[in-house]
Structure formats: structure tokens, C-alpha cells
Amino acid sequence: MSIYTFNLPDIGEGIAEAEIVAWHVKVGDQVAEDDQIADMMTDKATVEMEAPVSGKIVAVAGEEGDVIAIGAMLVQIESEVDESAAEGDNGQSDAVAESDALKSSQGIENKVKTAPEAPSSPPAVGENKAAVKAPQTDVMAAENAPLAKVLATPAVRKRAADLGVDLSLVKAQGEHIRHSDLDAYLSYGSGQGYRPAGASQKRDDETIKVIGMRRKIAQNMAESKRHIPHFSYVDEIDMTALEEMRADLNANRGDRPKLTMLPLMIVAICKSLPQFPMLNATYDDEAGLVTRHGAVHLGMATQTDQGLMVPVIRDAQDKNIWQLAADIGRLSAAARGGSAKSDELSGSTLTLTSLGPLGGIATTPVIQRPQVAIIGPNKIVERPMIIDGEIQARKLMNLSISCDHRVVDGYDAASYVQALKHLLETPILLFAD
Known part of the structure; x- marks a missing residue:
């Protein structure tokens, strides 16, 4: 030996x-x-x-x-x-x-x-945690067969076990059960009524080592905030006409992917960028060089179980709404499933980040260094609006943009959002030469 x-x-x-x-x-x-x-x-x-x-x-x-x-x-x-x-x-x-x-x-x-797979159940004390791997697909429940396996992180499983909660009874808002889903079940869905904070929901303190993807995210965000003087600008956009157009397009889409708001927004972003080249840029602050990119390689911030990942839609300016919809679906699935390749996660020149239905009133997103801007659409809500002296129900959305003040002036950022707003509020212009 x-x-x-x-x-x-x-x-x-x-x-x-x-x-x-x-x-x-x-x-x-x-x-x-x-x-x-x-x-x-x-x-x-x-x-x-x-x-x-x-x-x-x-x-x-x-x-x-x-x-x-x-x-x-x-x-x-x-x-x-x-x-x-x-x-x-x-x-x-x-x-x-x-x-x-x-x-x-x-x-x-x-x-x-992109990241190690999460364990499907908490390992016993002393057991090699990395040896336990999550299943790749859900097990479908057949008639008179056991229910499908529950997908949840080890921390959620441990907390549920400590509280004596059967995770198969907890409704997940996404693919995996999260702490917020467990909180909602404990408060409203368990049949025991609302439980005051600090009563039966009290948990022991946890100390978690920051490693892997979480550490990379922490390092990148700290570097961005340390080096980039951020400023944010927010404006309100009337999305009523765009949403009506989206509904019509989906009703006649055939076998093409269903459209969300994002492909239409990406078309508007790309169409308005040529007038504002300082936004589709990267800044090498050590060399003192700004590169204004001709192509739009759009980073699409995507939440995964391992943390935030940013797959890239290459040459977004050359793609139509259906191609963009297909790319969004493919890249999002790859990021969440851990199969995204290295070149699909690098090289972006501008980032779009959306919290979807959680979008809130406004956001102040953090720029992905060395980029100089990031755009964040917020939640679309129906609110009253006065038009020509009359009150009308309109679908309104706040749009946020954060910029690097070393490269982008506030006037340029505001002017760009106004140009973007004009396209989104007059969506026929998205398809005009």
C-alpha cells in the first residue's frame, strides 16, 4: 500500500x-x-x-x-x-x-x-452532509399511492420537525417550501388559528457558515456597494395598453411560449438604448476605461434555492418577443435547476431584475459590477387615474433604475426612463421601425 x-x-x-x-x-x-x-x-x-x-x-x-x-x-x-x-x-x-x-x-x-444540489432531508449528526442529494424531479402521486415527495431545504425541514409540522400539509408558493410558506401555515393554515409571534413559533438561534454561492453573492454585492456610487430613479408607467396587447398576443400565440411582461419590456429597453449608450456599458475603474457596448447582452436576475443568479440573454437587441420568451424560460429553468453553463452566467452588459408579483412600490437594485446600470420593474397594480378630467381604472407600474454616478448623470438616467416609458405606454411603437 x-x-x-x-x-x-x-x-x-x-x-x-x-x-x-x-x-x-x-x-x-x-x-x-x-x-x-x-x-x-x-x-x-x-x-x-x-x-x-x-x-x-x-x-x-x-x-x-x-x-x-x-x-x-x-x-x-x-x-x-x-x-x-x-x-x-x-x-x-x-x-x-x-x-x-x-x-x-x-x-x-x-x-x-452552477451550485451544489441541496440535500433532500437533514442528515443525522456526524453524517457527511454533502453525500445526501436532492431528487432531480418530483415523484408524481398516483391514485391510492403516497403523496408526492415534498421539496424543501434542510433548514426548513429541521424547523418543521422541531415544530412537529407535516410538510406535506404546507402549501408552497414556488417549487420548494420556504420559511415564509411554513410561517403562513403556522399562522393561518394549520386549523389552530393565528399564533402570536414569539409564542409557539420560537426557534433556537442558528449559526450558518457563509460558503459557496452565498459567499460569492456577498462578495460581489459588497464590492459593488464599496466601489460604485449608486443613485436610483423611479417613475410611474401606465401599462394598461401594453397589458391589453400582451393578452391579445397570448390569445393568438399558437404553439409559441406564453408571454409575460418581460419580453415586451426587453424589446423596449433595447429599442431605447441607442440614444443612451452610457447605460449599456461597463467600467474598468482600475484602468479608467468605460466600454460602451454595441450589443445588448442582458443579464436577467433569477432567484434560485442557492441565491440570486444572473443568466445572460445574448444579443437581445436582435431577438423578437417570442425568441426572448423562449430564452427567458430556458435560462431561468437552467439557473434554478443548476444546469446553467459558465458562459450563460457571464458577460452581461446591463441587468434586468424583477420581483414579479412581489414587486412592491419601488426598489433600489444593486448594480452588477462592472456594469453601470440595472433596471427593476415593480408590481403592476390597478389604481384610479385622472385622464382628461375623468377617473379611470388603469394598470400602473413603478419602474426603478440604479446607475453608477461616475459614468451616468442623473439627467441621462431620467431621460432614458422617459424614453422607455413612452415606448411602454405606446406599445405599437415597439414594432415600428
Whole structure:
């Protein structure tokens, strides 16, 4: 037997280090060649690392959340690899090294994902948490068969277990049950009436290590707020005519995807941008260079179980509403399902962020550095409006924009929103040359 040291390979161009976001093994575990041992996150993607040889794990590099350098030891495996055939400082044979290189260069594309999958149930104390993985699809309940499996994060499952709540009775507002869904059930849906805060809902304090996607989000947002002098501007837009047009388009869409408001808004954004090139730009503050982009690569902020992700619609200015609707559906599903590729999550020149039905009155979104602007439509609500001296019911929406004041002046931001407002309130112009 000999000790085989598996060093972290080069898992991406220009990558110097990677974060351990999940261990699938621990010291003492037996592994077979190609067994998954860890998930490593870089700035671009998460990569699954596999055991290069069979044997027993005798050492690991660190804990989840630790960052290690490319070329540093990831794990040590007690193996039957013939040491006499090994060459190099880490004792790997030419054949094994070649195998590792092939896995790094050829196999990595099929293993890239945006974030580790959430466990489907809370692991027992001392159990390797990363080894438990969520199912890929819901199990459909057949007649006279058990109900479909409930999708929820480990934290929600633990809280429900502590409170004695059967999660199959809790209605989810999305694909997974969240704490807000559990709160609503406890307050109104459990048949026990409203429970005052601080009574039966009291929970123990939790200390959670910030790692993986959550840490990347925290770092990026902190960098944006630290470097960018934000300002926000909000205006009200009458969406009545646009909503009527959307209803007509959906009624005659055939087999094309159903339109939300977003594809129409993206067309309006792209159509009004040429007059305001300072908004579709990126700012390299270290070099003192602003690049005004000709193409609109629109980032679309998407909420996932791992946190906020921003897949990119490439060349949005060249696509019609149906193509945009298809791209929105495909990219959103990929982001939420963890299958979005690295190049689908980078290279945006402007970002659109929408909270949908939760949109509120106004937002002050944080710019995705190095971009210089982000646009945030809010919730459409029906309110009374005075038109030609008469009170009419209209569908109104507040539109927010945040800009980098080093690059964009307040007058330019306000003027752009007015141009966007004109297109949205006169939607026939969206299709006029």
C-alpha cells in the first residue's frame, strides 16, 4: 500500500484557487476510482472532483468554505497504486497523471454546474452532509399511492420537525417550501388559528457558515456597494395598453411560449438604448476605461434555492418577443435547476431584475459590477387615474433604475426612463421601425 496525493488540478483558464463547497467523503471512507469526492467552486462554475484511484481516504485539505490553491493537496488516498511506477513530487504515475489531465480538460464540461444540489432531508449528526442529494424531479402521486415527495431545504425541514409540522400539509408558493410558506401555515393554515409571534413559533438561534454561492453573492454585492456610487430613479408607467396587447398576443400565440411582461419590456429597453449608450456599458475603474457596448447582452436576475443568479440573454437587441420568451424560460429553468453553463452566467452588459408579483412600490437594485446600470420593474397594480378630467381604472407600474454616478448623470438616467416609458405606454411603437 502507498499514499497517493491528489492535488487540485487546473479546473479553469486563469483560475488560481477554488473553494471547497461540499465534501462527499471523509477521512476513513473507502472510495472507488471515479467516485465523487468534492465540489469545488471557482469564480465561474462549480466542478465535481472525482477520485483518481481506489483506496481509503487518509487526509483531506480542509473544511467546506476553505479556499485552496491550484496544485495544492486536495485529498490523500491509501492505495495499491505501484509507487515504483510513479514519477513526480506527488507520486502519480504517468498513466494516472494523463488520466487526470484528460478528466480536467475533456470531462469537465459535462460536470460544470452552477451550485451544489441541496440535500433532500437533514442528515443525522456526524453524517457527511454533502453525500445526501436532492431528487432531480418530483415523484408524481398516483391514485391510492403516497403523496408526492415534498421539496424543501434542510433548514426548513429541521424547523418543521422541531415544530412537529407535516410538510406535506404546507402549501408552497414556488417549487420548494420556504420559511415564509411554513410561517403562513403556522399562522393561518394549520386549523389552530393565528399564533402570536414569539409564542409557539420560537426557534433556537442558528449559526450558518457563509460558503459557496452565498459567499460569492456577498462578495460581489459588497464590492459593488464599496466601489460604485449608486443613485436610483423611479417613475410611474401606465401599462394598461401594453397589458391589453400582451393578452391579445397570448390569445393568438399558437404553439409559441406564453408571454409575460418581460419580453415586451426587453424589446423596449433595447429599442431605447441607442440614444443612451452610457447605460449599456461597463467600467474598468482600475484602468479608467468605460466600454460602451454595441450589443445588448442582458443579464436577467433569477432567484434560485442557492441565491440570486444572473443568466445572460445574448444579443437581445436582435431577438423578437417570442425568441426572448423562449430564452427567458430556458435560462431561468437552467439557473434554478443548476444546469446553467459558465458562459450563460457571464458577460452581461446591463441587468434586468424583477420581483414579479412581489414587486412592491419601488426598489433600489444593486448594480452588477462592472456594469453601470440595472433596471427593476415593480408590481403592476390597478389604481384610479385622472385622464382628461375623468377617473379611470388603469394598470400602473413603478419602474426603478440604479446607475453608477461616475459614468451616468442623473439627467441621462431620467431621460432614458422617459424614453422607455413612452415606448411602454405606446406599445405599437415597439414594432415600428
